[in-house]
Amino acid sequence: MIPKRIGIIGAGIAGLACATELSKAGHHVTLFDKSRGVGGRMSHRHYEKWGADHGAQYFTAKNPRFIEEAQRWLNAGVIEPWDAKIVSLTDGVISPLEGNTERYVGVPAMTAPAKFLAQELDVKVSTNIIEIRQINDLWRVVSKEEGLLHFSFDFLISAIPSVQASGLVAGYSNELKEVCSRVKMLPCWTLMAYFKNPLPLDFDGAFVNHHLFSWIARDNAKPGRSVYESWVAQASNQWSHENLAFTQFEIEPILVKVFEDLTGQVCDLYQTHLWRYSKLETPSEQNCVSDFSVRLGLCGDWLRNSTVEGAWLSGYFMGRSLIETKEA
Numbered sequence: 001m002i003p004k005r006i007g008i009i010g011a012g013i014a015g016l017a018c019a020t021e022l023s024k025a026g027h028h029v030t031l032f033d034k035s036r037g038v039g040g041r042m043s044h045r046h047y048e049k050w051g052a053d054h055g056a057q058y059f060t061a062k063n064p065r066f067i068e069e070a071q072r073w074l075n076a077g078v079i080e081p082w083d084a085k086i087v088s089l090t091d092g093v094i095s096p097l098e099g100n101t102e103r104y105v106g107v108p109a110m111t112a113p114a115k116f117l118a119q120e121l122d123v124k125v126s127t128n129i130i131e132i133r134q135i136n137d138l139w140r141v142v143s144k145e146e147g148l149l150h151f152s153f154d155f156l157i158s159a160i161p162s163v164q165a166s167g168l169v170a171g172y173s174n175e176l177k178e179v180c181s182r183v184k185m186l187p188c189w190t191l192m193a194y195f196k197n198p199l200p201l202d203f204d205g206a207f208v209n210h211h212l213f214s215w216i217a218r219d220n221a222k223p224g225r226s227v228y229e230s231w232v233a234q235a236s237n238q239w240s241h242e243n244l245a246f247t248q249f250e251i252e253p254i255l256v257k258v259f260e261d262l263t264g265q266v267c268d269l270y271q272t273h274l275w276r277y278s279k280l281e282t283p284s285e286q287n288c289v290s291d292f293s294v295r296l297g298l299c300g301d302w303l304r305n306s307t308v309e310g311a312w313l314s315g316y317f318m319g320r321s322l323i324e325t326k327e328a
């Protein structure tokens, strides 16, 4: 195998899984992420002594390859099972959930597995890639912060949500542009609510039905968290979509009021966040897509399923497909 120089835009779990496979196979991989840290939507927000996972809440593992990876994360101590009391909440009535789903969370925060993978990789953070260029048959990238960067790549992979990926690759590949355009991603307004005293609610997480919120959870019930009472409440994708045009300052009082009405408790402190591309509308089975004629690839949850497992598998398969192909 001749080692290739491979660039990956996006150091969420998909980009990191892809980079891990390619690095193990001997390729030279560089990742770029616009954020200050890695993990993307597997994220955690600190607020004074409080804090909460405000993106992915927990994950499950069903695919044998991902089960193996989750076991590696367990062995490394970066995830733990979340033995939580999860209920469904419908019009004020609490019902236990059927089934015995094994849920995992990153420890001490949801970012932990991403940080674990990134330790072995070359990641350039705070680097927002705004353009890609083909120069002398190699790929170069342009960042908002520094302009044309000095790296050159034989193959370039986008591991970012479809709308953002389209903006980068559309000028070079109609095939990839078309793949991006087929996908719809849904928004999610999220409230992080912090309390001086524990809430007297007899559950750690609730799927809420017929309501503005679709999920609420006590973040400090997760292993390794701050002891201070911190809740996350995620608005339904439909409500978030209908209220996308409003600003954070307009939405915040609505989310706080509705959370207080639902729980009967007054929030001491709060923050809000809009996930513009929180999840894929319809799961797909593509895993990843490449246009070998221009040496560009796409991966990310949106090519499979908007779960940590789906994103990891998409990145893993992107890496494997490059390792196994004779075309690149």
Ligand SMILES: Cc1cc2nc3c(=O)[nH]c(=O)nc-3n(C[C@H](O)[C@H](O)[C@H](O)COP(=O)(O)OP(=O)(O)OC[C@H]3O[C@@H](n4cnc5c(N)ncnc54)[C@H](O)[C@@H]3O)c2cc1C
Pocket (backbone or CB within 6 Å): 009, 010, 011, 012, 013, 014, 015, 032, 033, 034, 035, 038, 039, 040, 041, 042, 054, 055, 056, 057, 058, 059, 060, 127, 128, 129, 130, 159, 160, 161, 164, 188, 190, 234, 275, 277, 278, 279, 299, 300, 301, 302, 305, 306, 307, 308, 309, 311
């Ligand atoms: C509110 C919410 C709740 C969720 N709940 C769950 C859950 O309970 N269980 C579950 O399994 N999954 C959940 N998910 C889904 C899960 O978080 C995602 O499917 C998964 O993390 C996506 O990983 P990814 O690597 O494909 O994308 P991302 O995590 O979005 O990573 C993409 C990365 O690319 C970076 N980036 C974007 N554009 C650029 C650019 N131009 N230049 C450089 N970097 C760029 C971003 O900063 C980001 O770090 C949830 C998601 C959200 C938003």
